[in-house]
Amino acid sequence: xxxxxxxxxxxxxxxxxxxxxxxxxxxxxTPASEIMEYLIRAAQKSQAFRASxxxxxxxxxxxxxxxxxxxxxxxxxxxxxxxxVAADPFMNAAITGANGGLVVVVADDPGMHSSQNEQxxxxxxxxxxxxxxxxxxxxxxxxxxxxxxxxxxxLGLPVMIRMVTRLAHSRSRVxxxxxxxxxxxxxxxxxxxxxxxxNARRRFxxxxxxxxxxxxxxxxxxxxxxxxxxxxxxxxxxSSGIAYNYVLENFQKNEERPSLLKVTTxxxxxxxxxxxxxxxxxxxxxxxxxxxxxxNLRGMFGLCEKEVRGKLSGHLPMTGELSPEVVRHGLEMxxxxxxxxxxxxxxxxxxQLCQGCGHRDAYDALNRALVxxxxxxxxxxxxxxxxxxxxxxxxxxxxxxxGASVSMAKGGAEAGVHPAVAVIGDSTFAHSGLTPLLDxxxxxxxMTVIILDNATVAMTGGQPSYASGEKLIRIxxxxxxxxxxxxxxxxxxxxLETNIQVIKEELDHKxxxxxxxxxxxxxxxxxxxxx
Amino acid sequence: MKQDIxxxxxxxxxxxxxxxxxxNAALKEGLNFKQAEVHGMAQRGGAVQSHLRLxxxxxxxxxxxxxxxxxxxxxxxxxxxxxxxxxxxxxxxxTSSSPFVNIPNYPEIDEVLSQVLSVxxxxxxxxxxxxxxxxxxxAQNMVMLGAASPHxxxxxxxxxxxxxxxxxxxxxxxxxxxxxxxxxxRDASSKKR
Numbered sequence: 001x002x003x004x005x006x007x008x009x010x011x012x013x014x015x016x017x018x019x020x021x022x023x024x025x026x027x028x029x030t031p032a033s034e035i036m037e038y039l040i041r042a043a044q045k046s047q048a049f050r051a052s053x054x055x056x057x058x059x060x061x062x063x064x065x066x067x068x069x070x071x072x073x074x075x076x077x078x079x080x081x082x083x084x085v086a087a088d089p090f091m092n093a094a095i096t097g098a099n100g101g102l103v104v105v106v107a108d109d110p111g112m113h114s115s116q117n118e119q120x121x122x123x124x125x126x127x128x129x130x131x132x133x134x135x136x137x138x139x140x141x142x143x144x145x146x147x148x149x150x151x152x153x154x155l156g157l158p159v160m161i162r163m164v165t166r167l168a169h170s171r172s173r174v175x176x177x178x179x180x181x182x183x184x185x186x187x188x189x190x191x192x193x194x195x196x197x198x199n200a201r202r203r204f205x206x207x208x209x210x211x212x213x214x215x216x217x218x219x220x221x222x223x224x225x226x227x228x229x230x231x232x233x234x235x236x237x238x239s240s241g242i243a244y245n246y247v248l249e250n251f252q253k254n255e256e257r258p259s260l261l262k263v264t265t266x267x268x269x270x271x272x273x274x275x276x277x278x279x280x281x282x283x284x285x286x287x288x289x290x291x292x293x294x295x296n297l298r299g300m301f302g303l304c305e306k307e308v309r310g311k312l313s314g315h316l317p318m319t320g321e322l323s324p325e326v327v328r329h330g331l332e333m334x335x336x337x338x339x340x341x342x343x344x345x346x347x348x349x350x351x352q353l354c355q356g357c358g359h360r361d362a363y364d365a366l367n368r369a370l371v372x373x374x375x376x377x378x379x380x381x382x383x384x385x386x387x388x389x390x391x392x393x394x395x396x397x398x399x400x401x402x403g404a405s406v407s408m409a410k411g412g413a414e415a416g417v418h419p420a421v422a423v424i425g426d427s428t429f430a431h432s433g434l435t436p437l438l439d440x441x442x443x444x445x446x447m448t449v450i451i452l453d454n455a456t457v458a459m460t461g462g463q464p465s466y467a468s469g470e471k472l473i474r475i476x477x478x479x480x481x482x483x484x485x486x487x488x489x490x491x492x493x494x495x496l497e498t499n500i501q502v503i504k505e506e507l508d509h510k511x512x513x514x515x516x517x518x519x520x521x522x523x524x525x526x527x528x529x530x531x
Numbered sequence: 532m533k534q535d536i537x538x539x540x541x542x543x544x545x546x547x548x549x550x551x552x553x554x555n556a557a558l559k560e561g562l563n564f565k566q567a568e569v570h571g572m573a574q575r576g577g578a579v580q581s582h583l584r585l586x587x588x589x590x591x592x593x594x595x596x597x598x599x600x601x602x603x604x605x606x607x608x609x610x611x612x613x614x615x616x617x618x619x620x621x622x623x624x625x626t627s628s629s630p631f632v633n634i635p636n637y638p639e640i641d642e643v644l645s646q647v648l649s650v651x652x653x654x655x656x657x658x659x660x661x662x663x664x665x666x667x668x669x670a671q672n673m674v675m676l677g678a679a680s681p682h683x684x685x686x687x688x689x690x691x692x693x694x695x696x697x698x699x700x701x702x703x704x705x706x707x708x709x710x711x712x713x714x715x716x717r718d719a720s721s722k723k724r
Binding site for chain 2: 341
């Protein structure tokens with residue numbers, strides 16, 4: 001059988017292609033970006049399906065929904081917080097249902113390696129009442145994605161695949177199976193897809209009635225497994241996704257293992273859980289993310305005459321990422337012997353802006369321009385430039401979510417912050433900055449927006465930006481910002497004095513102004529040169 | 532047969548290229564492997580690490596349990612220290628002695644190296660000088676792969692095959708420089724045994 005070395009993300013992508021994918025959509029975000037990177041490379045090679053970056057996750061999900069309506073198979077991928085952006089179509093797609101298979105891949109980031117929170121997407125699957133897979137390894141990431149399209153069409157609902165960073169960014173071997181053909185065009189029923197109350201009430205009732213079928217599907221899934229240890233009725237373990245691996249890591253030999261239920265599908269396989277719970281006195285739940293299974297199992301009053309352990313009980317930590325040793329502790333096993341660690345002070349090495357990066361020069365100019373305004377506040381956004389929060393710049397006071405710099409600066413200005421400055425990148429601006437700037441332009445808010453235009457989505461590896469260069473300027477004009485107060489600077493050391501002057505002039509302008517700091521990302525420039 | 536390796540370095544030093552070569556050699560030799568790596572924010576000049584697990588048996592966790600790494604392979608001396616609690620008491624540290632100073636509070640290099648020397652099994656190689664000698668200052672990663680190679684459970688010929696494959700697209704000269712870097716690292720490491 002053919003095998004390939006793939007990242008977990010790439011296994012999802014190849015599983016989708018071999019599951020008969022017709023269209024893939026996404027917005028870059030760690031740890032999900034490599035799914036679309038792989039799809040785009042494959043689509044360029046085969047020309048057999050569509051794969052492209054969208055302007056944001058909401059747009060991506062709606063594009064995928066259009067493919068599904070047309071009867072074909074679609075995948076949309078995003079990082080966990082991207083699903084917040086796409087939550088509107090996500091929730092409503094559970095009401096319209098899926099016509100062609102619709103798979104929503106969401107990559108969570110426990111431990112916040114490259115994110116602003118640890119939200120657990122399984123709650124979104126439960127919230128919208130759709131089926132969800134949680135692979136534990138690369139082969140399952142491939143197999144489940146391939147299968148998810150069938151499940152989606154069988155249930156008539158979107159299906160979620162929940163990834164986590166450690167699987168998304170781990171590489172291993174995957175056995176490749178025979179590709180399936182794409183669907184032909186067959187439209188959905190307009191009455192199911194037009195969510196007027198009269199239709200939506202009927203569809204929502206149907207969705208709730210389908211839940212029993214979803215649980216049956218989960219109980220019957222070949223990806224779940226139950227091992228009952230007949231000699232040990234004390235401890236049983238329920239573990240999901242990659243947490244299952246951390247349990248096995250601590251019981252290398254089969255005969256040492258306690259009773260163990262591996263959960264990879266949601267809604268929870270109630271029949272399998274009942275069998276495990278019946279067999280043991282104490283149940284330890286090991287799961288990556290929030291205590292989702294544990295809370296469901298415990299309910300408000302706990303299980304009668306059984307002890308439920310996990311994050312809520314304090315056996316495992318409520319925050320951060322699991323690891324083999326954290327799970328070992330939860331299993332109440334002795335730690336492995338390690339080297340004695342000396343108290344040698346290890347200087348930290350945080351990430352930083354690249355040498356020669358234009359953001360450095362932009363922050364130098366901004367910091368110098370703001371010296372004479374001690375009451376100023378700089379609201380910032382999601383991207384490489386968030387690193388401006390760290391020394392030596394210490395240049396920004398906020399970073400919340402995509403586009404929030406512009407809206408927060410407007411709110412701040414209206415509360416009396418002066419000068420109120422927003423710092424946002426070109427792609428983040430395209431993603432979610434246009435609408436708040438339209439807001440600010442409508443009332444000519446006294447604030448200054450600095451758009452760092454490096455012509456790419458840099459932090460995630462250089463994906464295309466849809467609002468850069470001349471087009472960016474025309475968009476800003478179109479939103480209603482006065483031409484006199486749309487200024488462009490080139491952030492280079494030699495331009496420092498000029499740039500300070502331009503920024504100061506716009507800070508002093510009583511009204512809305514936009515300063516575009518335009519210079520290509522140094523990493524992208526290097527790639528183009530081929531070094 | 533198993534080998535758990537922590538690869539360490541600073542974002543941009545090419546530790547994922549080392550991982551790529553080892554992964555492919557392992558696949559060729561019929562071994563199972565899992566390799567967890569770091570993408571995104573940390574890659575911007577920060578500390579980066581990769582957990583690389585090779586085994587003839589099934590591998591469960593993508594992460595190496597603390598206390599069971601057989602090797603720390605680091606392209607930067609300070610970075611090698613960051614993962615000492617992963618090392619098996621019998622494990623080996625293979626590290627470059629060439630500091631990458633992009634932080635203001637980098638410790639005295641002699642103190643860093645004396646920490647490495649406190650591990651009974653250690654190999655310290657001047658990767659910067661050897662990469663220069665090979666003809667490309669950024670080939671330090673291949674110098675360090677060479678330095679580790681006598682202690683890996685993989686065949687040298689297989690490692691070299693995938694070094695060739697990795698750099699092929701950039702021409703024969705680049706391939707030769709990287710192979711030379713590997714050889715210089717291996718020879719320097721063997722002399723210390």
